Amino acid sequence: MNNSKHSFAVLVVGAGPAGIAAACCAAECGARVGLVDKNARPGGQIWRGEWQDSRVAEAGNWLRNLAAARVEILPAMEVFAQQCAGRLAAESLDGVTELSYKKLILCTGARERFLPFPGWTLPSVLGAGGLQALVESGLAIAGKRVVVAGSGPLLLAVAAHLSEHGAEVRLIAEQTPWARLIRFGLALPFHRQKISQALQLRKQLSGIAYKAGCWVMAAEGNGRVESVTLHAGNKTWKEPCDYLACGFHLTANTELAVLLGCEVRAGLVRVGDFQESSIPGIYCAGEPTGIGGVELSIVEGQIAGFAAAGQCERARKYFGERKHLRGFSAALGTAFALRDELRLLADAETIVCRCEDVKLGRLRRYSSWREAKLQTRCGMGPCQGRICGPAMEFLLGWKVESSRPPIFPVQVASLAAATCAE
């Protein structure tokens, strides 16, 4: 195995919008900057594919900035452990890379939140963003019947993307009731950019039914999903489909922040004015500090990048914009809060932990995740609780207590290389 070492004044983890902005700004100040990302190309989940064929102007601009900036990009590399203070270990196909830093900026993004319901483990039931990612990476979706369900603005973007690729989107089922969506819509006039995005989506979605206050109760099929049972108002019906794309808004990736000892409250990394976490010299920007979308991520990334490079005055210029965008983020959280009925979907026989096949009925015998883990291995499989953790938090009120290295499963040789580095 091939092991290499890099040393940076500012190291950024995650090359989505926040990480790209942070890296560009820090580099602009003359700092030696590294940007490590688990994907082969920068852009994160939201700007996937933009490096190739840029369709979002802002993505194109930032990716060009990044290409021109003095930033060392370390792609296809996943940070999995801290070797000692100021040094992380990352794994790639080539081996382990040691990444030393003076200042660290965590831009680890978010993932979809999944909720268990009968049949959610059937093949062809995917996340909403999950199915979009799959289509972007080569899955032919033309002519396939898709139900898009769950919660959050992502559902609209996914439905638009799938129908553009020829899918027959049968329905978008949003669990949030109309009344809350309307209140959210009324808050939008203060966010002009968001309105123009919404109008554009509406155009792409003409002809697709959008039902609010509607959710999936179960998925059925033999070896793969063949239909879903939907519920809205006092109606319950079956909708035949080839795919169910179902995600319930987003949940922040805080594992690395937790591992490094940063304070996390209510699932979000706590940061100060300059995006600095509770650990001096470790900053955090984007979704891990609060689910707020691309614009807020970019602004937070800029603040973190300038601040980490020691140029706090330049960082300060973005405070006003950040405040404005955080208002949108708060409205988003309120609008797409999960309804109580969703807690009743999973029954005793529904699998909650997909790695270890632990059913809800078994989990209910215990009072905490720690106890359930010891008895059932729930959350101890390869995803390390990333999928079942948020579900158990919603269903059972259990919290993730800690994050242990390696924060991703790695080769045994990588673990050895990472621990004997001193």
Added chain:
Amino acid sequence: MPEGISVTVNGTRMSVAENTTVLAAVLASGTAMVRRSVSGEPRGALCGIGVCFECRVTVNSQRHRRSCQILCGQGMDIRTDE
């Protein structure tokens, strides 16, 4: 048109476009199931972004590779969990 990349999925040769992930190739081969769970249930991909580990397959004899995170390479031998 760029020339296709040739891979085998469970022994069957197929051609895929450039920048196709191993997962997309597996699904294109006609199966929705990518692996069997610890209790034997059929499973497919869930998150599509390398987090859930549901899409693990064997690539060139290396087991437990996340198929959504790997691009198809010329001559790649892909096997799903039978």
